[in-house]
Amino acid sequence: GAVVSQHPSWVICKSGTSVKIECRSLDFQATTMFWYRQFPKQSLMLMATSNEGSKATYEQGVEKDKFLINHASLTLSTLTVTSAHPEDSSFYICSAGDPGGRSTEAFFGQGTRLTVV
């Protein structure tokens, strides 16, 4: 299947700083990528849909000014957590589909564990 790579796999940052997470499609082009968040002992919740060359679409309750998404190319989407606070500590994971039509499966990155201290 298609490969999605996410970096970093974990990060610890101080409260008030910003953190950037990268999501890359390695062997296919993804016009759309998805960012999910998972709090401890909970399931994954969709945060936003990242669209190449246009603004991201955010789910209800997700602050677009806090979670900046940039999808500047067909293989890279970034999520920046701005002015991070301890309550932003979570597991963030991205996914993409393969618009080439080889599969209808959603492919996921390895996830990023963010800890804000």
Added chain:
Amino acid sequence: KQEVTQIPAALSVPEGENLVLNCSFTDSAIYNLQWFRQDPGKGLTSLLLIQSSQREQTSGRLNASLDKSSGRSTLYIAASQPGDSATYLCAVRSTFNFGNEKLTFGTGTRLTIIP
């Protein structure tokens, strides 16, 4: 709005037993359903993908079934092993449009296989 529920939330069984995990969804108009495995602190491993037109999919000791009309899917694990211990998530995709592969996830079942 699609809601996905998994029962039970946690399950412990002795090694070697066969077991069934359940997933239900409120809107039967789905495009496909995926089962994932998540190890503690790790990402997702895709196990099986069932298209809405399919009834089941098999991979090794895993068999997933889908009854779209009743909004249910089951994951059957045969001859369980300690290495099967993980959280199992089901997720549904509601649209067929390429570029809209977002998923709605279930609450997960935390499985523990006792040696």
